[in-house]
Amino acid sequence: MRKIDVHNHVFDAVDQPGANWARVESMIEAAEWLGIETLCCSRPITGGAMAEIAEVRRANDAVLATMQRYPDRVRGFCFIQPGNGRLAIDEMQRCFDQGMIGVKLYNQFKYADPMVYPIAEKCIELRIPLLGHSAHLTDARSIAAQPMTSDSLEFCKLATRFPELILILGHINGGGDWEWAIKGLRECENVYLDTSGSVLENDTIEMCVRELGVKRILFATDQTMEGCVGKILSAQLSSEQREDIFWKNAHAIFARRTS
Amino acid sequence: MIIDINAFLGHYPFRRLPHNSARTMIELMDAHGIDSAVVSSLHSVFYRDAHRGNEDLFLETKDFGSRFVRVATVNPKYVSWRRDLDEAMDRWKMKAVTLFPAHHGYLLSDVECQQAIEEIVRRDIPLVLTQRLEDRRQRHHWDAAEDLEFKSVLELVRQHTKLRLALVNWIGLDGKRMAEAGLQGRCLIDFARLHVLLNKDVDKLISSLGITSIAFGTHMPFDYVGPSLVKLANLESNPAIDYPAVSWRNAARFFGLEGGD
Structure with missing residues (x-):
């Protein structure tokens, strides 16, 4: 069965001369074995940093270099x-002109912050999805480490303001109360979610389908590659539902860009 | 044949678990080709008297023969744990002991825990240590249990040189340091949370501790079984890996099961 991974990463500055491609190569090798035909990759700046635009461009250059090296496998x-x-808007246009197909936000701002609105408007103009880091964190240490991380209600606020926006809540199993996150999306029909993350808990995928409908669920790994393939394979789904999640829903989103 | 060394039965106070009874877990195992599961009682983790959870586990599984391999939970801070252990091992034929220091309020280095481990060694039965039940980033505010730390395990195995240790649901294990601490040949590690493809976690452990150190485990019913089955399939595709050893034989040998000689 075809698979499109809508949330993965390039971690190293592989655009630089003499770059070490080992981690990218390992990801490509894993995708090959697991039958993941497309890896949607970004390189966010993490750790609470608010970087200058030059550093942001360098991060995106690494993704562009990976797209060039693996044009049949990696999308940016x-x-x-x-x-x-x-x-930031100029950088979006630069990325788009060089073939990237979506935008990735990390946790520098809450997504209901008006600072995010121009990004949302540009995504609507370009007909590309906006993938956002997310979690409903419940322990004090994690909240202190990521105070600006958005939960599903923040996504809903942005989605309500921009009903045409294709908004993807990142890694439902990336840490945090995933039951809370799913229930928080019930009322926001234009928010998708991706299935990635290192938490592999039973019933996540079934609850997503029950509460939100299968068409809003997108397969992803965020580097938990065999785990995230395995949980879709063993979730209680029909083969049609599995196909929607593994690739058809994502394919429909990316088709909007060129339609 | 597949033996899962990382499984639990019973209720968990902070989330509804599917497949958490013996009957429903067997249905899950049958659907995915898992022959046997090494199971501990979740009730034992949360009851004041952990041994009542052992009794629940025995009653829940006693009609299912070899499909379940029972693990007794000991709380060495609780009154009369030695007599309870006798009952679990001698009457209910449990095959190993597990400890939950974070949930039961002690450290592995505490004197009562050390006494329990001496008894486990004297009986020559494996000790099962679970690093965590679930991710702390989603914890209920009554759940204060911290993950077990690798350094405390290393300290433990240096002190108890004949202890046989099953480490389930772990990440962050350093195979070289475990080998230096003398764990080669006396540990068993499941790969429910380890990467087989990216990072090559399992390959690294095998190179340090040998193929006998690795076994299949899922962390059911908390987690899906599919992730570990995908990892097992990848290991099966590797001609350098002794697949039966990983899928069942190492577990059978470690827990003293049929076919493990």
């Missing part, structure tokens, strides 16, 4: 920080 998501203002 452009990492953007809303705080870079007009330069």
